[in-house]
Amino acid sequence: MKSAPPLPSAPKYPDFVYPAAVSTAATQAAAVDLGWRYLQNDDLRSAEREFAAALKAVPDLVPARTGEGYVALARQDNARALDQFELALRGAPAYAPALVGKGQALLAMNRDGDARAAFEAALEADPTLTNLSSRIDVLEFREIQNLIAAARQAGSAGRLEEARAAYQRAIAATPDSAVLYRELGMVDRRLGDPAGALEQFNRAVALDPADAIALAQTGEILEERGDFAGAETAYRNAHTADPFAGYDRKAEAVAAKGRDARLPEEFRALASAERVTRGDLAALIGIRLEDVLRSAPSTPVVTTDTGGHWAAPWIAQVVATGVMPPFDNHTFQPGAALRRVDLAEAVGALLKLMARTNPALQARISARPAVADMSPSHLNYPAVAVAVSAGVLPLLDGRFDTERPVSGADALAAIDRLRALQPSR
Template sequence: MSVSSNPAPSATATDPSAFHRLGQQHLAEGRFDEAISAFEAGLRIVEGEAAASLPATLVGDLHACLANACLSCGDLVAAAENYKAALRLMPHLTGCWCNLGSTLLRMGRTQDAIAAYLQALQLSPAHWPSRTNLAQAMLATDQPVIAKALLLEMVADRPEDGRLHHELGKVCYRLNNTEQALSYFSQALACDAADAESLYWIGAIRQERGDEAAARLAYGQAAVIGPVIRRAAARAPAAFRALALQAPFGGNTPAQFLFEDAACDIDTLALLPSVSIDAVKLDPDYDVIVNLISDPDQAGDTLATAAGLVERLGLPVINDPCLIATTAREATAAQLAGLDGCRCPRTLRLAAGGDRSPSALASLLPSGFPLLVRVAGTHGGDLFERVDDLAQLAGFLRAHAARDCYLIEYVDYRSADGQFRKYRITFAGEEVHPYHLAIGPGWKLHRDATAMDDHPWMRQEEAAFLRQPAAVLGAAQIEVLHAIRRRIGLDYFGIDCARDSDGRLLVFEVNASMLVHGEAEDGPLAYKTPHAERIRQAFGALLARKAGVA
């Protein structure tokens, strides 16, 4: 417990109850430093007397009030110590157990926080703050099913509470039940028509489900209410403040996992055509900008808007919007051409509306057949095929005549055992972070669509790659990865790659759109979780460095 300067002389020097009253007055008026001084002075008197001669309620309440003042100042360690001291004397205080839980939760001690909330609820089963905070703690420990059950009980008690419906919407989305999620977000809006965050969630889910008209309507309504979504730091006080830029109808860096347990307050600004950036009132005290707009094929115009805003604010930025343009597929192939030890398949972009007849295509092909063709702006295996002749190619292009398409040289990257292997590497700053390995019998590999979960040997091979990527890819290939990082210039991004028959690094794509997420700690893929966590921590460290607080 820290010792501050003596309080105002209006408190009697030998009467702890007088200091208690003075501290409460300061606390009620928001003068937290003065309150801490008063409560500490009262406790110094207590320590100098026989404890048995003073009421336990007075000593305990001095500790509890001091803890409240420390919590208000962000001194979490002192707050926790004093809540515990109060509870040793008065273990029946429900609110004190709840406050201890909230303090521990902000310190990142989630399991200890859950134990404190449960103790509070054992004393007072209907204690609302403990019920609310316990649900959040269950989410923080990846227990969404329990969190949903708790929230449903609370909604039954308070059906008009829009925040409860909103939280249920997020839990249902986390459980992959988008229909229920939409229902709860809609109910949240029925309770509070100014709930812009629920509208953004509805827009995102509608867009994910392919209902673009409904998504645009929801996004537009949200933007009118408020274009900025605020997210508080996981622990108070926040180390700094970040402004994240997002394009609702463009590809974005998946940031939910990256922003978990963030040390900073994060405001996310949705850049929509209907929103005038000049009219948006942004707080003046941001320390860093995080550009989440990551796909130049989907969000070219929005990237230009983001670049203008970054220039206007003049703050440090992660993933400068001007550099994102260099990660379009044909731009990446051009940038990496001639890089020693690296092979990037030749790539040609065909604009929509041009001559796509077989005779016209014959003179444009970047290589012979077989050839890969995909619609621009798509990822994973969507709208992406191998074609073996001009007729197949022309047929694919006719089916997508209104879209730009990429023609990509096909490289057979099969390993000696006949399996294809695709590696994903993530950079957060300058360090190589392996994220996953996909193994399968076909050339079009997507980790979640493989049968690796059914084959222990495949998972063992992935685990070995995650532990020692240089031992799997080779030291020379790791140096090539660093050379790619220097050429691309982004702060945070991923690389999907393999090794060709000559041992060179075969690069499929380089961009900031790649998903990173954790796995269940007790599931068959639990070996991946520490490596995903390292990426998240590296991203947090990158944020802090850019903000100038590391």
């Protein structure tokens, strides 16, 4: 038999943990030590011979069984290595060298989670194995990254329940990640669980108050619920966190929804109305173009037939500013059906008010377009010309159709075009 080699100064397998003998006869301990020296000199056949001899003498010798596991691991026979380490651990469940070897075999088999558990058990059994801490940290990080990648991949593929479960496991491993809560919330929304999604977005914002996406998602859910005040707050906070994503426009839009929700039912029904009245138009102007009326000269005028009408406050404004003057008998006739020519008169008056501080608009409304069914001498031509020139009330095949009834959609479209002519605020 060849002489035993010394333990090399640079072991071949520095990550292998020496299987120290515990309550073992000196002969078997010497065999294990000899096998280990052969192993670290990369003489695997001799190492295996020594470990086998020790096991022949004592079949349940844990250090020798562990040594056989390391020999198999050196040969990259990971399945056999795992079997040997498992056999060793049956006799000594807290034997650190076998636990480390088991972890290394599992790691080579791409079973990162099981490998981490084995390393954690080894460190608990032998706290002096401090180098395992960094391995455990790396494996934990890798496991989390794999979970996140799996969650995102499942979400992209539409496997939403699978994505939700993967995100939940990732969050259990790293509960301080605002991004994970936010992404889980987005999966919950796609699953039709807005309450669950809102809970996740709230957690994300609690961890990262500047998470603009989570704030905006919160705003969308609250908006869908009809909580316009809460949605506006969420959008404005999102805008503070990210001023370039357009969340301020969402805040303004939902604020308008909130104002509309507080308006009379008659106003909210205008969009679908087949025909609108003078009172309806007064309310539209007073609400949608409030700033134009506020900046106009105003003289209170008494009307005799608007008391108790739902649009009375706005009728008073359009009358006082001259946008929709009363009739000679001091009536406003709020229930009278609105014709296109009536709309033109109000639009023309509004455009003139707006043009006082807008030279470009003033030049635009000074044009005198040809109108097939109205001569320039017509009483209403000046107002029609202004409305047509500004593009607020376009001609219909060259005609204006003065007597045509105005629908709610027509009136809203005209008001929206007027708003578009206002300077950006």
